[in-house]
Amino acid sequence: MRRSVHCALRDKVLRSTLRDVCDTGVCLLTRVLKKIQALLARADETRNDNQYEREIALRQAYALMRAHQVSTSDLSEAELNAELGELVRDSVPQPGRTVLWKLRIISAMTILHSCQLVRTAEKLHFIGREVNIAVAKEMGDYLIRSIMRECTDQPASYRTSFGNGCAQAIHRRVKEMLTRESGGNGTDMVVVNQRDMLTKEAADYLKRLYPNSQKTNRRTRVRDLDGYLDGQAFGGSVGLSKQLKNRQRLLK
Numbered sequence: 001m002r003r004s005v006h007c008a009l010r011d012k013v014l015r016s017t018l019r020d021v022c023d024t025g026v027c028l029l030t031r032v033l034k035k036i037q038a039l040l041a042r043a044d045e046t047r048n049d050n051q052y053e054r055e056i057a058l059r060q061a062y063a064l065m066r067a068h069q070v071s072t073s074d075l076s077e078a079e080l081n082a083e084l085g086e087l088v089r090d091s092v093p094q095p096g097r098t099v100l101w102k103l104r105i106i107s108a109m110t111i112l113h114s115c116q117l118v119r120t121a122e123k124l125h126f127i128g129r130e131v132n133i134a135v136a137k138e139m140g141d142y143l144i145r146s147i148m149r150e151c152t153d154q155p156a157s158y159r160t161s162f163g164n165g166c167a168q169a170i171h172r173r174v175k176e177m178l179t180r181e182s183g184g185n186g187t188d189m190v191v192v193n194q195r196d197m198l199t200k201e202a203a204d205y206l207k208r209l210y211p212n213s214q215k216t217n218r219r220t221r222v223r224d225l226d227g228y229l230d231g232q233a234f235g236g237s238v239g240l241s242k243q244l245k246n247r248q249r250l251l252k
Helices: 002-021 028-043 051-068 077-084 100-112 130-150 156-182 188-209 225-235 247-251
Strands: 087-093 116-119 123-129
Touching: 028 051, 077 130, 087 130, 087 188, 100 116, 100 123, 100 130, 100 156, 116 188, 123 130, 123 188, 130 156, 130 225, 156 188, 156 225
Parallel strands: none
Antiparallel strands: 087 123, 116 123
């Protein structure tokens, strides 16, 4: 008799727990993973330039992960698709001759946002998650416009050297940002692991689409030293974390 009462109580507790876990047909774990994914997005330096908000979001994400014993590998394809969109190739026409320093700026932004960039005869191909590609393109356009506006009244040789100096400085800053992030503490590694995962999946997709693609390193000639040095100074100070108010609109 006592055993049957115990079993009945146990079954009642289990039913209660299942109701809590599957409220309105949505699994609690799924909601937790979505919350973690959103917090990690807010904690990423490349998506949020507010350090205070990043630190709070990172602590909250890490606390949830510990409480529910999940890791970044538990973030399913569905959660990634909901937050960052699908893994895609976005091809953009490249009419005429494209200035090298502009390509280097765009390349830096694709690296910063876990994407890959391939250039063919008439197109630029962005490979990565939809939102990451959209942010990389928007940031690339923003930086190019800012650079051109800064030296618009200067001679052509100065403008070219200014752009080359900016591109080099921005590439250096991106490398430093990623190196600094990868050397962070345990909570920072949550963001790093996700970034590495996104970068790897984009690189693997690129290899499938363009198995014969090769990286090229073209050296730039400095025709105007003052322009180049001024460009390095500007590229070293221009913002690289332009805030996007509504990231979900990029999926539409």
